[in-house]
Amino acid sequence: MDELYGEFFRAMHQFRKLNVASILPDISQSEFAAMNEIMDKGEDGKITISELACKSKVHSSAISRTLHCLEEKGYIERSIDKNDRRNICVELTEEGKRVTTEARQIMCDYVKAVVEHLENRELERLIAYMNKIYSVAEKEIEARKWKDRKGKEHE
Incomplete structure (x- = not known):
């Protein structure tokens, strides 16, 4: 077993090795992720750095480097x-909006080309399994975090 x-x-780890950034227009995967979150932000198009870090589930120092x-x-x-x-907001410039829109289209075309090799039923099952695995994995990480075990005996 x-x-x-x-x-x-x-099988799960191999997806991290894919160089998705190689198909994006002059931006890294982390930059694309940040730009997506900013573009999806509400009515004024602005988001605080702490909100962005929280939504991205990335440490604020990493977000700061990406934003720089x-x-x-x-x-x-x-x-x-x-x-x-006390808060700093970020928003996309017109050029940033253009690049984000272009990158989104590239990613949409890429994902479409990949998943068209699956039947709809297979894809639906795969998505459900992946969501279930992620949910369980997230709970297990929380239960096993090292910082919560300091001073406790290891089992």
């Missing part, structure tokens, strides 16, 4: 939050 678990882990790169490329602008001057 351990061999089966190893195969499962390898996006700012250098001219894809985002920072501003002080009108409602709380």
Whole structure:
């Protein structure tokens, strides 16, 4: 059974090795993810850095590095939050919106080309299984976090 678990882990891990960024227009996967979150933000198109980190499930220092790169490329602008001057907001520039739209189309075409090799029923089952596995995995991570076990005996 351990061999089966190893195969499962390898099957899941191999997707991290895909170089999806190689098909994107001059942006990394993390930049694309951040730009997507910013573009999907509400009516004013702005999001605070802490909101972005939370939604992305990425540490704020990693988000800051990503945003710095996006700012250098001219894809985002920072501003002080009108409602709380302690917060910094980010929004896409017009060029950032254009690149995000282009990257979204590229990703849509890519995913479509990949999944068209599956029947709809197979795809629906796969999505359900992946969501179930993710949910269980997330709960197990929470239950096993090292920081929560400090000072406790290892079982």
